[in-house]
Amino acid sequence: MIHYRLVKYSSVILGFILYACVKDKPNPVTKTNVVLSSNEKVFVINEGPFNTGNGSISLYDPISNNVVEDVFYEQNAQKLGNIVQSMSVVNGQYCIVVNNSNKIVFCNKDFKKTAQITGFHSPRYVLPVSNKKGYVTDLYANAISIIDFNSLSKTGSIPCKGKTEKIISLYNKAFVTNTDKEYVYIINTITDQITDSVNVGLNAYGLEVDKNDDIWILSNGKKSAGIPGKLTRFDALTHTVKTSFTFSSQDSPGHLHINTTKDSLYYINTHVYRLSINDGALPSSAFITNDGRNFYGMGIHPRNHSVYLADAMDYSQKSTIYVHDASGKLKTSFKTAICANSFWFE
Amino acid sequence: MNGASGIASWVIVLVCISSFSLRAGDSLSIRKLQTVEVSTSRLLWSQLGKRVIKFDSLILPHYQYQSLSDILSTQSPVFIKSYGPGALASSSLRGGSASQTAILWNGFNINHPMLGQSDFSQIPVFFFDAVEIEMGSAPALHGSGVINGSIQLSNTQRFQNSLKTTLQIGSGSFGMRKTGGSIHYSTYRFSSTTRLFYQQNQNNFRFLNDSGKTETRTHNSFDTKGALQDFSWLINTKNKLDVSFWYNQFDRQLPKPPGNKSESKASQQDKNFRSSINWTYFTSRTRVNLRQGIFSDALNYTDSLAGIFSKSRCLSSVSEVEANTQFTQWFHFFIGGQFLLQNAENSNYGARHQSPKRAALVGGFQLNTPNKKYLFSSSIRQEYSSLLPVPITGHISLEAHPHSTLHLKWNAARVYRLPTLNDWYWQPGGNPNLKPEQGYSTDGSLIFQLHHSAISFRFTGSLFYKNINNWIIWLPKNTYTSPDNLLNVKSRGGETQTELGYRKKSFYVQLAIQTTYVLSTVENSYLKEDEAIGKQLIYTPRYTGNGNLSIGYKKASLLLNHNYTGYRFNNSDNSTWLMPYHVSSLKLRYTQHFNRIELTVYGALNNLFNSDYEIIQNYPVPLRNYEAGLTIHYVKSINKNKYE
Numbered sequence: 005m006i007h008y009r010l011v012k013y014s015s016v017i018l019g020f021i022l023y024a025c026v027k028d029k030p031n032p033v034t035k036t037n038v039v040l041s042s043n044e045k046v047f048v049i050n051e052g053p054f055n056t057g058n059g060s061i062s063l064y065d066p067i068s069n070n071v072v073e074d075v076f077y078e079q080n081a082q083k084l085g086n087i088v089q090s091m092s093v094v095n096g097q098y099c100i101v102v103n104n105s106n107k108i109v110f111c112n113k114d115f116k117k118t119a120q121i122t123g124f125h126s127p128r129y130v131l132p133v134s135n136k137k138g139y140v141t142d143l144y145a146n147a148i149s150i151i152d153f154n155s156l157s158k159t160g161s162i163p164c165k166g167k168t169e170k171i172i173s174l175y176n177k178a179f180v181t182n183t184d185k186e187y188v189y190i191i192n193t194i195t196d197q198i199t200d201s202v203n204v205g206l207n208a209y210g211l212e213v214d215k216n217d218d219i220w221i222l223s224n225g226k227k228s229a230g231i232p233g234k235l236t237r238f239d240a241l242t243h244t245v246k247t248s249f250t251f252s253s254q255d256s257p258g259h260l261h262i263n264t265t266k267d268s269l270y271y272i273n274t275h276v277y278r279l280s281i282n283d284g285a286l287p288s289s290a291f292i293t294n295d296g297r298n299f300y301g302m303g304i305h306p307r308n309h310s311v312y313l314a315d316a317m318d319y320s321q322k323s324t325i326y327v328h329d330a331s332g333k334l335k336t337s338f339k340t341a342i343c344a345n346s347f348w349f350e
Numbered sequence: 351m352n353g354a355s356g357i358a359s360w361v362i363v364l365v366c367i368s369s370f371s372l373r374a375g376d377s378l379s380i381r382k383l384q385t386v387e388v389s390t391s392r393l394l395w396s397q398l399g400k401r402v403i404k405f406d407s408l409i410l411p412h413y414q415y416q417s418l419s420d421i422l423s424t425q426s427p428v429f430i431k432s433y434g435p436g437a438l439a440s441s442s443l444r445g446g447s448a449s450q451t452a453i454l455w456n457g458f459n460i461n462h463p464m465l466g467q468s469d470f471s472q473i474p475v476f477f478f479d480a481v482e483i484e485m486g487s488a489p490a491l492h493g494s495g496v497i498n499g500s501i502q503l504s505n506t507q508r509f510q511n512s513l514k515t516t517l518q519i520g521s522g523s524f525g526m527r528k529t530g531g532s533i534h535y536s537t538y539r540f541s542s543t544t545r546l547f548y549q550q551n552q553n554n555f556r557f558l559n560d561s562g563k564t565e566t567r568t569h570n571s572f573d574t575k576g577a578l579q580d581f582s583w584l585i586n587t588k589n590k591l592d593v594s595f596w597y598n599q600f601d602r603q604l605p606k607p608p609g610n611k612s613e614s615k616a617s618q619q620d621k622n623f624r625s626s627i628n629w630t631y632f633t634s635r636t637r638v639n640l641r642q643g644i645f646s647d648a649l650n651y652t653d654s655l656a657g658i659f660s661k662s663r664c665l666s667s668v669s670e671v672e673a674n675t676q677f678t679q680w681f682h683f684f685i686g687g688q689f690l691l692q693n694a695e696n697s698n699y700g701a702r703h704q705s706p707k708r709a710a711l712v713g714g715f716q717l718n719t720p721n722k723k724y725l726f727s728s729s730i731r732q733e734y735s736s737l738l739p740v741p742i743t744g745h746i747s748l749e750a751h752p753h754s755t756l757h758l759k760w761n762a763a764r765v766y767r768l769p770t771l772n773d774w775y776w777q778p779g780g781n782p783n784l785k786p787e788q789g790y791s792t793d794g795s796l797i798f799q800l801h802h803s804a805i806s807f808r809f810t811g812s813l814f815y816k817n818i819n820n821w822i823i824w825l826p827k828n829t830y831t832s833p834d835n836l837l838n839v840k841s842r843g844g845e846t847q848t849e850l851g852y853r854k855k856s857f858y859v860q861l862a863i864q865t866t867y868v869l870s871t872v873e874n875s876y877l878k879e880d881e882a883i884g885k886q887l888i889y890t891p892r893y894t895g896n897g898n899l900s901i902g903y904k905k906a907s908l909l910l911n912h913n914y915t916g917y918r919f920n921n922s923d924n925s926t927w928l929m930p931y932h933v934s935s936l937k938l939r940y941t942q943h944f945n946r947i948e949l950t951v952y953g954a955l956n957n958l959f960n961s962d963y964e965i966i967q968n969y970p971v972p973l974r975n976y977e978a979g980l981t982i983h984y985v986k987s988i989n990k991n992k993y994e
Contacts, residue, residue, distance in 0.1 A: 013810075014796075024894060025867055026869055028892050028893050028916045028917050028930070029917065030919075030924065030927055032918060033925070053920070053967075055919065057967055080562075083560070087513070102604075113438075125655050126655070126656065143656065144653075144655045144656040144657055146657070226778075227777070227778050228700035228701065228777030228778060229700075229701075230701075255725065257777070258832070272595070295878065296876070296877070296878035296879050298825055298877075300931035313880070315882070316660075317741075317877055317880065317920055317922075318823055318825055318877060318882065319824075319825070319831075319881070320882075320888060320921055320922040320923075321880075321881050321882055321921050321922040321925070322881065322923055322925060324879060342921065
């Protein structure tokens, strides 16, 4: 009797359980045809999950608000690689640095892959110093690589201990930050030799050049050692420090950017801050508050001065990009792929 | 005391311990504790009201020279997140994170204090007589981090007046070589077991890359060595002392994701030294344990390309006292205390770093009905930490045995997990304001079994529910990442295990099927517009299942195992996923006796049907591969006239 009752009640319970179960097969992603309505393009660089996935480049059309989530895959039917770090344009070609895959990929204007250069340790950013020659910063090479854009090969290196990051050029010099050191290093781009350095504080990452040809460096400091971050300005010709602002030891500033007129700087320190290059102190109030968002990247639109902010969420889901107008007011938002870190505007 | 009466006294002592353990811990359990001693009664208390999976004699011998990762991934509801053979393998049990499942050795939680989890690929099954999975929470008895359940590793000291030696050698695909050995020596009051294990593996397997071309995994070798020593003394009729030492070293290369042109130079070395000493005082009604565990966990990571030479080491000391007493036939009482001290060394720990101290008081009781058909137990724990307030926790459980064929279990608990040392101190990012993960869990099981002549049938069905708040995740904070209590996660689901067996004389056949359904979703989040809400946790399959066909005839045995793993999402918004996979293996053993020597030849064919799959994206696993080996046992009774 007990067996009969057991079977009966078990069957009812089992029926409820099976009914409550969720279908395992996920709904397939429906692909919609994206129409890009203008020549204005915003590329979003998405790192992708570290080691376990692929990064991508998203293409956003600000007019139609449409997004092609992985434009490289769409055009080439292959993945770009692991940790897409940065993108720039070199000799009319898109130049994409894929950090953890140790390569630089070149694409034409249709985003068709045309070439790639390998042999790096952990490449970060590319700086073309001429039509023929470029520099590649690197986290682990203890050197800056020299590449030849004609032969698409690595032709040499400039020894520089530590983790080299952002790099810009001016007056036949390249200025490069190094997150392991307190210095910005200055390279003669004719001789490929480091000729000088400027003390800008520990963990310097971002650098920009303003309309007076002054170099601005944002260093993060080292919170655990009580070393605060700094914003430093120095003369590109004489390498003399003109201004130095010190952050609180609790701050963690990063992501330095400048507008097209090169007179206003933006950076993220939990919120977004803006200051004029002529200001005598760091701003005390935020230009855009984070409102619960975690900003992982920023870009300033070169024409309308819109501020593009990337919220990487938990690193494990699609990033949300928030677009604020030049006054800081939120205009719109859109989704891209995992870990959006920066933008390229056309 | 003359010889005969002495032997008789020891027999009585052993029976006393055995019967006390049975009464105190598992009086309603259908399992038979055939061994004479259970090292810690707390384990039996915590198993009350819960489903416990114990690998039986049809399964365990086939995995004796494998890692814990191998047996758990193919023979249990635990989903092992493996990055490949010899690589990191962490667990997901009932939809929880790896740090919410404890690994208990001799009753001590051996999860790495800095990481909060264990790497199952580093633990050889060979070192243990029993591997048990306790499904469900027992925070009051085991403390922090037992939200999903625990995996319990134990050895049984047999006082058999014998000398047993085992030597094993094995070889397999991809340059795998392994050897192991054990020596067990015991008298009727002293026992010593030494186990040694060594394995090296080139691990340069071939796999199909994204383009469908065959590629060889490079910079992927590993080797592991270890030793485990157990001593046990029956000091007199009321006192017993157990001392254990376990050293494990695991060296491995860390490969780059497939397709990378440049070679990785990264490697990792783990060194673990664990020791425990346990004094037991017992009478027919009372048992007192004093335990001390000392643990050293070192992890050295090197990447010459990246210029990273990271060394970390954590020393832990755990002191425990507990007393069990049986007031009447139907009432048992338990009280205990624990003191834990940790001291970590890591260059990434900032100036805030201190040595955490924790103390806990635990109490509980057990009620049996006179007919022993119903049992109720409850426990409570208050822990104090030098770092943060800890919630009071406890559990209640019920067991019922209304009919000889039916066994019902249920338990409910308030659960918690303290942040790891990395969560607290890692610089940059470590967060001193973290709160413990905490919540509630409950589960129930039904066991139905029938025996008819040579046929046996057993069905186990379980349902569970958990709701965990303050779930810790690491998030971007400008230029670094930092952990925070951000999520509320709800896990629910069910498991079944069905076994049908036939045994006649020297022949047996058994078919066993396990299924698991887990729905583990983010219910609330402090992230703005979090798309993960309502979505399944990453790398947590909703559906898994495995089946075993075991056949034995005289000295030969065969095990055919098949596993199915359903879709796994690899993004928290569930926008991308990995495809389900099936994978099978065939294992064979043949044993021949030559007087005192027992010779066993074994072989295994893994990934029988050449399944091409990934457990973790971008981390390939081998196609079809083999392993074969030989084991020699030698048994000698020291004095046949004495107690065995």
